[in-house]
Amino acid sequence: MSFYETLRHFADSYALVVMLALFVGLCAWPFRPGASKRNQAAATLIFEGEDDGE
Numbered sequence: 001m002s003f004y005e006t007l008r009h010f011a012d013s014y015a016l017v018v019m020l021a022l023f024v025g026l027c028a029w030p031f032r033p034g035a036s037k038r039n040q041a042a043a044t045l046i047f048e049g050e051d052d053g054e
Helices: 003-012 014-031 036-043
Strands: none
Touching: 003 014
């Protein structure tokens, strides 16, 4: 078995599982308990110091 085939087998099996777990973890990260304060601060960051154009 060549080095290429070994890497190909790894990418076809274990790497796919790792990438799926990473994707699910990153998608769930903003919904963890205690993150709502940071999410709200990030959502309103662009409005800080704005005076409504007056």
